[in-house]
Each structure stands twice: as structure tokens, then as C-alpha cells.
Amino acid sequence: NAGVTQTPKFQVLKTGQSMTLQCAQDMNHEYMSWYRQDPGMGLRLIHYSVGAGITDQGEVPNGYNVSRSTTEDFPLRLLSAAPSQTSVYFCASSPRLGSSYNEQFFGPGTRLTVL
Amino acid sequence: DAKTTQPPSMDCAEGRAANLPCNHSTISGNEYVYWYRQIHSQGPQYIIHGLKNNETNEMASLIITEDRKSSTLILPHATLRDTAVYYCIVGNNNDMRFGAGTRLTVKP
Numbered sequence: 001n002a003g004v005t006q007t008p009k010f011q012v013l014k015t016g017q018s019m020t021l022q023c024a025q026d027m028n029h030e031y032m033s034w035y036r037q038d039p040g041m042g043l044r045l046i047h048y049s050v051g052a053g054i055t056d057q058g059e060v061p062n063g064y065n066v067s068r069s070t071t072e073d074f075p076l077r078l079l080s081a082a083p084s085q086t087s088v089y090f091c092a093s094s095p096r097l098g099s100s101y102n103e104q105f106f107g108p109g110t111r112l113t114v115l
Numbered sequence: 116d117a118k119t120t121q122p123p124s125m126d127c128a129e130g131r132a133a134n135l136p137c138n139h140s141t142i143s144g145n146e147y148v149y150w151y152r153q154i155h156s157q158g159p160q161y162i163i164h165g166l167k168n169n170e171t172n173e174m175a176s177l178i179i180t181e182d183r184k185s186s187t188l189i190l191p192h193a194t195l196r197d198t199a200v201y202y203c204i205v206g207n208n209n210d211m212r213f214g215a216g217t218r219l220t221v222k223p
Contacts, residue, residue, distance in 0.1 A: 042213030106158030
């Protein structure tokens with residue numbers, strides 16, 4: 001298994017541009033999520049999904065859209081990039097065991113700079 | 116805001132036990148305590164989690180107080196590779212709030 005993969009690894013955008021960060025997992029996990037990590041800080045939840053066709057907002061959803069058309073993929077869209085969105089973005093997935101979700105598996109991250 | 120309080124940094128001698136404390140006085144009855152770590156700038160790595168009882172796995176032990184208001188992660192024999200930022204998180208997978216964590220430095 002490749003686990004959780006993210007593309008691209010690095011990206012530089014100009015203010016106002018849009019782009020999609022890709023995330024895929026091959027572990028048939030139901031739960032997937034996106035976090036951002038600013039320098040010297042912990043991770044903050046942007047959006048999450050408990051299954052295909054179901055998404056919900058996390059702690060910092062403004063400026064981002066997500067969709068979950070398949071179990072494997074969970075892309076994150078930046079609608080109009082702003083310098084405040086300069087960050088490292090992590091995608092994660094988790095299996096559902098019974099009525100709860102457990103260990104999250106994180107991808108390697110995408111380092112985004114918005115000029 | 117994170118629901119946990121951790122010391123910003125700790126040192127530990129190689130081969131000794133590392134005991135990382137975490138306060139979570141506002142934890143509710145159905146919330147778990149999770150521990151993750153982040154080595155350099157990699158994605159966080161799951162270590163252990165628990166609800167009420169103490170837990171042990173091949174990486175670490177988790178001791179949760181009876182009132183569940185605090186917990187301690189124990190790395191029994193720390194190695195240089197355990198140098199990382201350790202995050203204590205209270206919640207569930209739908210709402211995991213990472214704080215700033217504890218930067219553990221294992222020294223030779």
C-alpha cells in the first residue's frame with residue numbers, strides 16, 4: 001500500500017489564483033481530513049469527510065472547498081489564494097472501527113506559498 | 116482552541132524513560148485522549164490513544180488519571196530517533212484540535 005499520498009509536494013501561487021491540492025489513499029478508509037500547519041504551530045482542521053458524498057467543515061474552513069466523490073480521493077480547492085493561506089497542508093485518513101474512528105494516517109504534506 | 120495544556124519543551128537522556136504530561140481538565144465523557152508525534156516537518160504519526168484505562172503498545176504507554184483531567188505519555192527507553200514534537204489531543208476524529216505540543220529532545 002502507498003498509504004496517503006499528496007500532490008504536489010511544493011507549490012507557489014500568486015494572490016488570487018486558484019488551485020487544487022490532491023490527496024489519495026489506498027487503504028479503503030472511510031474518514032479523510034485536511035489540516036493546515038503554520039510555522040511553529042499545531043495542525044488545524046480545515047474540512048473532513050466521513051465517507052463518499054459526505055463532507056463537513058472543521059475549525060478553519062473559510063477560503064477552501066472540498067468534495068468526496070470516491071472513497072479514495074479527497075481534493076482540497078483554494079478558490080482565490082491569499083498570502084494568509086501560506087502554510088503546510090496535510091491530508092489524513094482513518095478507518096472506521098465499529099462506531100468510532102481511530103488512528104489517523106497522515107500524508108507527507110504540501111508546502112504552499114502564496115505571494 | 117486546543118483543549119489541552121502541555122509544556123513547550125522537555126529534554127531526556129538517551130536510554131531513559133521520557134514522561135510527557137498533558138492537562139485536559141475540560142475533557143467530556145465521550146472524548147478520547149490521543150497522542151501523536153511529528154518528526155521534523157513530516158506528517159504526524161499516531162502513537163497511542165485511550166478513554167479511561169491505561170494503554171500500552173509497542174511504542175509507548177498512556178497513563179490517564181482516574182478523573183481523566185490529565186494524562187502522561189511514557190516512552191520507556193528513549194532513543195535519539197524519538198526527538199520530535201509530541202501532541203496530546205482530546206476529542207474524536209471529527210474534531211481533533213492540535214495544540215503547539217511538547218518539543219522533546221533526546222540527548223546522548
